[in-house]
Amino acid sequence: MRKYTPKDNVQKHSYYTDRFWVAPRVPREAVAEGSHFASVVEAIGTQAKECYIEVGQLVLQIESTENFAVLQTLKEQCGYTQCSEQSAVDYLAQDGEFELFYQLLNITEAKRVRVVCRIKEGEAIESVVPLFKSANFAEREIFDMFGIKVNNHPFLKRIIMPDDWEGHPLLKTYPMIGDEFASWYEVDKIFGKEYRDVIGPENRDQSRIDRYDTKRFSRVGYEVPFGADISEGEKENPIAYSETVLVDYTQESGKQLDERR
Amino acid sequence: MQQPNKLTPFFENLNFEREDNTMVINFGPQHPSAHGQLRLVLELEGEQVVKAYPDIGYLHRGIEKMAENMTYNEFLPTTDRLDYIASTSNNYAYALAVEKLLGIEAPRRAQVIRTMLLELNRIISHLFFVATHALDVGAMSVFLYAFREREFAMDLMEDYCGARLTHSAVRIGGVPLDLPTDWLTNVLTFCDKVDYEVEHTYGALLNENRIWKMRLEDVGVISAEDALSWGCSGPMIRGSGIKYDIRKEEPYELYSELDFDIPISERCDSYGRFMIYMEEMVQSTKIIRQLTRMYKDTEPQLMAHAPQYISAPKEEIMTQNYALMQHFVLVTQGMRPPKGEVYVPTESPKGELGFYIKSEGEPYAYRLKCRAPSFFHTGLLQELLVGTYLADVVTIIGTTNIVFGEVDR
Amino acid sequence: MAQHQVNYASAAGLPIALTSVDKLVNWGRSNSLWPLTYGLACCAIEMMASGASRYDFDRMGTIFRASPRQADVMILAGTLSKKHSEFARRLYDQMTEPKWVISMGSCANTGGMFNTYATVQGVDRIIPVDIYLPGCAPRPETLQYAMMMLQKKIRRESANMNNNTKQNLRLV
Numbered sequence: 001m002r003k004y005t006p007k008d009n010v011q012k013h014s015y016y017t018d019r020f021w022v023a024p025r026v027p028r029e030a031v032a033e034g035s036h037f038a039s040v041v042e043a044i045g046t047q048a049k050e051c052y053i054e055v056g057q058l059v060l061q062i063e064s065t066e067n068f069a070v071l072q073t074l075k076e077q078c079g080y081t082q083c084s085e086q087s088a089v090d091y092l093a094q095d096g097e098f099e100l101f102y103q104l105l106n107i108t109e110a111k112r113v114r115v116v117c118r119i120k121e122g123e124a125i126e127s128v129v130p131l132f133k134s135a136n137f138a139e140r141e142i143f144d145m146f147g148i149k150v151n152n153h154p155f156l157k158r159i160i161m162p163d164d165w166e167g168h169p170l171l172k173t174y175p176m177i178g179d180e181f182a183s184w185y186e187v188d189k190i191f192g193k194e195y196r197d198v199i200g201p202e203n204r205d206q207s208r209i210d211r212y213d214t215k216r217f218s219r220v221g222y223e224v225p226f227g228a229d230i231s232e233g234e235k236e237n238p239i240a241y242s243e244t245v246l247v248d249y250t251q252e253s254g255k256q257l258d259e260r261r
Numbered sequence: 262m263q264q265p266n267k268l269t270p271f272f273e274n275l276n277f278e279r280e281d282n283t284m285v286i287n288f289g290p291q292h293p294s295a296h297g298q299l300r301l302v303l304e305l306e307g308e309q310v311v312k313a314y315p316d317i318g319y320l321h322r323g324i325e326k327m328a329e330n331m332t333y334n335e336f337l338p339t340t341d342r343l344d345y346i347a348s349t350s351n352n353y354a355y356a357l358a359v360e361k362l363l364g365i366e367a368p369r370r371a372q373v374i375r376t377m378l379l380e381l382n383r384i385i386s387h388l389f390f391v392a393t394h395a396l397d398v399g400a401m402s403v404f405l406y407a408f409r410e411r412e413f414a415m416d417l418m419e420d421y422c423g424a425r426l427t428h429s430a431v432r433i434g435g436v437p438l439d440l441p442t443d444w445l446t447n448v449l450t451f452c453d454k455v456d457y458e459v460e461h462t463y464g465a466l467l468n469e470n471r472i473w474k475m476r477l478e479d480v481g482v483i484s485a486e487d488a489l490s491w492g493c494s495g496p497m498i499r500g501s502g503i504k505y506d507i508r509k510e511e512p513y514e515l516y517s518e519l520d521f522d523i524p525i526s527e528r529c530d531s532y533g534r535f536m537i538y539m540e541e542m543v544q545s546t547k548i549i550r551q552l553t554r555m556y557k558d559t560e561p562q563l564m565a566h567a568p569q570y571i572s573a574p575k576e577e578i579m580t581q582n583y584a585l586m587q588h589f590v591l592v593t594q595g596m597r598p599p600k601g602e603v604y605v606p607t608e609s610p611k612g613e614l615g616f617y618i619k620s621e622g623e624p625y626a627y628r629l630k631c632r633a634p635s636f637f638h639t640g641l642l643q644e645l646l647v648g649t650y651l652a653d654v655v656t657i658i659g660t661t662n663i664v665f666g667e668v669d670r
Numbered sequence: 671m672a673q674h675q676v677n678y679a680s681a682a683g684l685p686i687a688l689t690s691v692d693k694l695v696n697w698g699r700s701n702s703l704w705p706l707t708y709g710l711a712c713c714a715i716e717m718m719a720s721g722a723s724r725y726d727f728d729r730m731g732t733i734f735r736a737s738p739r740q741a742d743v744m745i746l747a748g749t750l751s752k753k754h755s756e757f758a759r760r761l762y763d764q765m766t767e768p769k770w771v772i773s774m775g776s777c778a779n780t781g782g783m784f785n786t787y788a789t790v791q792g793v794d795r796i797i798p799v800d801i802y803l804p805g806c807a808p809r810p811e812t813l814q815y816a817m818m819m820l821q822k823k824i825r826r827e828s829a830n831m832n833n834n835t836k837q838n839l840r841l842v
Contacts, residue, residue: 012330014594014624023622026362026601055361055603081489085604085632089619103604103617103632107489107503110510114604134492137640145325160318160669161788162753169326169787176323176330178787186755186790190268202791206780268760290757293707293736297714298754319754320711323786339783342749345712345807389715392722408722415719426712426807666711669751 008093009172028052028059036109043077044070057112064100064117068126071102071115075131080104080113083132086139088146090172096121098148102128124149145170177204282306286651290319294397294655297665299639301658305651313646313654315639321669328629332595333359333433336626341427343631343667346389347382349375349418350609351667352431357513358605358616359433362598365567370559371435376515377552378421378430380545381448384455385414386610387538387545391463394535394659398476406462413451420444433596434571435564445553452546459542467535477532481645481657484529491644492637495612496541497661500534502527507608515555521548531660538662570596595624604632611635611662633667692827699742699768700821702731706741708761711748713775713807720810732817738764743820745813746797749777750790762797770824772816773799776806 031037031051037058041051047070050061062070074080085103092098095118102115119125127150128135139150140159147168150156158165166181167174177183183202187195209217214228224230284305289295298319304312324343328336340355341348353375360366367375392407415425420441422430430436467473483493488501498505506523508516524540526533564571572591573584600622606615612634619628638661645657709717721727721734735741738761750758762771773793776782779802781791793799800823803816 012625014597016594017623021597023597024599026364026599026603026620028601054601055605057604059602082492084492084494084606084613085615085617085630087617087628087630089628101617103615107505110505112604112606114602132492133487133490133644134637134640136643137636138492141636158318160321162318169323174326174787176326176786182752182787185752186796189756190759190796199795202795203780204785204791206782206785268756268763290754291706291708291738291761293734297709297711319751319757320749321751321753321788322711322749322784323788324784326786327784342712342783345715393718405723408719409724412719412722412724425809426716 006093007173010175011172012176026054028054031058036111037113040074040078040113043073047073054114057114059114059116061116064119064123064125067100067102067115067117068128068131071104071128071131074104074113074115078113079106079108081107083128083134083138084112086128086135086142088142088148088170090146090170091118092121093172098146100125100142100148119148124151126151127153129154144168147171283311288654294393294658296393296658296663298669299658299663299665301642301646301654303646303651303654308650308652310646310649310651310654313643315642317636317639317665318669320665324670325629325631328626330625332624333598333626334591334595336629337431337433338427338429340631341429343633343670344386344609344611344614344635344664345426345666346664347386347610348426348428349378349382349430350386350607350614352429353379354605354607354609354614355616356431356433357607358603358618359598360565361605362601362603362618362620363433363567363570363596364599365434365565365570367435367565368560368562370439370556370561371563371565372515373552373556373559374436374440374563375431376519377448377549377556378418378428378436379514380548380552381414381417382428383545383610384542385411385418387542388414388455390538390610390662391467391535394656394662395463395467395473397655397659398473400467400470400473403463403466406458406466410455410458413454417444417448417451420447432564434567435562437563439561439563440556445556448549449553452549455542455546459539464539468539474532476653476656477530477535477660478528479530480649480653481531481660482529483641483645487641487644491641493612493641494634494637495608495610496534496537497612497634497638497641499523499525499537501529507606507613511606513605513607515552518555519548519551531656534660570598597622597624606632609634611664611667612638614667631667631670633670635661635663635665635668636670638663639668696825696827700824702733703743703770703817703820703824704733704735704741705743705745705772706738706761706765707734707736708744708758709747710750710754711775711777713747713778716807716810717745717747717774717813720813725810725814727814727817730814730817738762739766741765742768743770743772743817744797745772745774746778746793746799747774749775749782749784750793751788752790753788755790755796758793759796768827770800770820771797772801772803772813772820774803774813774816775808776804779804782806 031041031053040058044060047062047066048060052059082105083102084105089099097118097120099118104113125148127139139153142148143150143156144158144160145168167179184196187199212231214224214230286303286305288301288303290298290300300316302314303310324339327339337352337355340351343351388407388411392404395403418428419425422428483501485501485503488498502525504523504525509523521544524537526537568587572588577584578588598620600620602619604615604617606613614634615632617630618626621627646654744762773779777784778793781789801816801820803812805812
């Protein structure tokens with residue numbers, strides 16, 4: 001029976017999982033009283049839905065509509081002057097939502113905060129370019145890779161994929177080897193669609209060998225001229241290897257060899 | 262006779278759209294000083310740039326997508342191709358992120374070897390920077406000298422891991438191999454050589470060179486505020502007078518035990534950053550010398566002991582049944598880290614290289630985001646280039662030290 | 671002076687005279703291969719290393735040129751992404767005849783380890799390739815060997831070979 005693959009997440013999954021397997025969780029710690037992070041949580045106040053420390057970094061979960069306000073507070077009151085990374089995670093299959101995160105850095109305290117928010121599919125997020133200029137490229141990348149619209153972005157355009165590309169590659173519904181459009185992109189662009197037959201489909205099997213293709217593969221031991229047609233059976237002229245002469249040391253010949261040496 | 266195709270047969274690189282005396286010039290993606298595949302669309306007024314638009318993505322290979330379809334150990338060699346000038350720093354950043362997720366720590370000898378390899382890679386990358394930056398600005402001889410020393414470092418890397426460029430010299434949980442014999446002596450000889458050459462060859466050729474200073478001084482000035490806002494890191498932020506080095510401020514590996522300085526420059530221009538690169542090479546040799554002394558009193562264990570995640574050493578696999586079973590499961594299914602997310606920054610030669618990993622308890626990462634320093638440095642170009650002269654564009658691209666493997670990923 | 675209208679190139683008795691011309695032309699072509707500096711990815715670093723002090727390509731008459739108009743050989747060093755493919759073809763079109771292509775590294779040969787949506791699965795889908803170099807990344811010695819193989823190939827070529835038929839043969 002063919003294995004069922006869900007259509008909403010076409011990424012690779014483990015072929016076998018023990019049915020009693022429960023994945024453990026990276027420990028989440030509560031924010032300690034009096035620490036630097038406690039002051040951050042205090043400054044954010046009720047805007048944070050949940051806050052905990054995971055692997056040494058404070059994680060703040062907020063509403064997606066408040067992202068600008070929270071980042072502004074963090075920048076102006078808590079000294080988080082650098083937004084070192086921002087991106088999204090696709091949870092459309094499970095919850096119909098995207099998870100966005102902003103990774104902020106406080107240079108003077110050497111502390112990092114991750115601000116996490118969730119948005120529904122089709123919703124837009126407010127741009128943080130007025131606060132952090134690094135968001136300019138990062139938000140364009142989010143738009144390009146996930147199709148998440150960003151409001152008030154100065155120049156929201158595809159950044160990594162070409163402008164005429166179809167689909168958003170980092171969505172879980174997008175297969176790794178691409179779709180129909182992706183596989184013919186360069187041929188359509190350079191030669192036109194009518195050349196698809198001439199050039200042929202992509203070969204994605206790295207270990208494919210066609211023994212009748214005499215242009216791309218040589219036939220060791222049964223060499224034929226380049227491009228020769230051997231579909232109707234090839235000439236049988238294997239290479240003649242030199243024969244190995246076994247010397248029997250118990251007999252006369254062996255003695256001779258020893259003498260020569 | 263050309264094969265007929267849909268492209269304009271005689272496409273010209275210059276676009277004379279003369280409106281109000283501005284000219285639109287297309288720089289790259291095939292340009293010898295575009296450091297790979299940067300495409301810049303520049304709007305010029307006379308010789309001055311009025312608008313710059315960096316267009317990236319010409320080396321997008323879908324590495325983040327691949328991470329979602331590969332087990333954690335499978336993905337490690339792919340990280341080589343991010344910043345391919347200093348591969349080990351990528352391997353290390355990735356391995357460290359996974360280790361933080363698993364909650365394991367590499368044994369001490371592995372840490373010594375890793376730190377040594379990281380610093381060696383820093384020297385390789387900085388030598389490459391000096392070489393190409395000088396070549397872009399017009400000093401051909403420095404390129405030849407710097408590549409000579411770089412080849413020695415490549416030989417050292419080759420002695421250790423067998424590859425010149427794509428090392429994969431670090432594993433999750435340690436390193437695969439111990440140092441070969443004579444490696445420590447060779448690396449010390451190399452350190453002496455680098456120290457000498459930095460002062461007497463590149464330093465003598467460039468530091469006080471009149472043309473070099475004219476081309477670099479007060480070119481590409483980034484204020485400290487801008488550098489922070491644009492997400493700059495590494496020498497770019499230290500060149501703007503902010504003393505922030507992840508090795509010192511958020512120490513990982515053995516950096517908390519080592520004695521080294523963080524060079525900074527208050528000049529905020531290309532020349533200041535160039536001097537930082539030169540000084541960092543000397544600091545790296547200083548670190549390597551300290552590490553060779555530390556290597557001698559370490560235990561020979563190379564991989565962390567965590568049977569749930571990491572295969573046992575080879576001799577145990579060959580002799581003990583349980584180790585063999587674990588190894589089989591880890592190879593065929595891959596390790597399953599706990600659920601959770603982690604972001605681990607490291608100081609790569611270019612700046613802050615961090616991996617964000619979101620794990621859902623499966624052997625495949627749910628989401629892996631590589632925070633590449635060059636990506637943000639490229640974004641900076643659209644502001645930095647405005648107002649400069651066309652001749653300085655190449656200098657500014659050179660000084661950001663961007664590598665397109667990690668910009669586009 | 672007689673202005674004669676004989677087309678020597680298609681005349682029947684000519685090939686004998688042309689063999690020595692072939693030799694001369696091929697000697698010139700094969701010993702001054704000027705590659706285009708077309709660094710795409712990781713292999714470009716090895717390509718630079720082969721041009722630099724240790725491997726020193728200049729001694730083979732190989733001088734890297736930045737303009738496709740002055741180049742004979744295109745070394746596709748690295749991964750060719752789909753976004754870039756159009757430019758690669760355009761640069762190939764801009765090069766003057768005769769021209770040769772070396773596909774350096776696994777990514778350029780077959781897409782290599784990047785079996786993804788964004789990578790061209792082998793540059794021979796868009797450009798006719800003469801020599802494929804295996805390796806990820808190939809060592810500078812490998813590139814040097816490829817250049818020598820290309821020289822051998824050029825020395826066997828006929829000077830007035832119709833390049834169009836050659837191309838079609840290669841591409842399909």
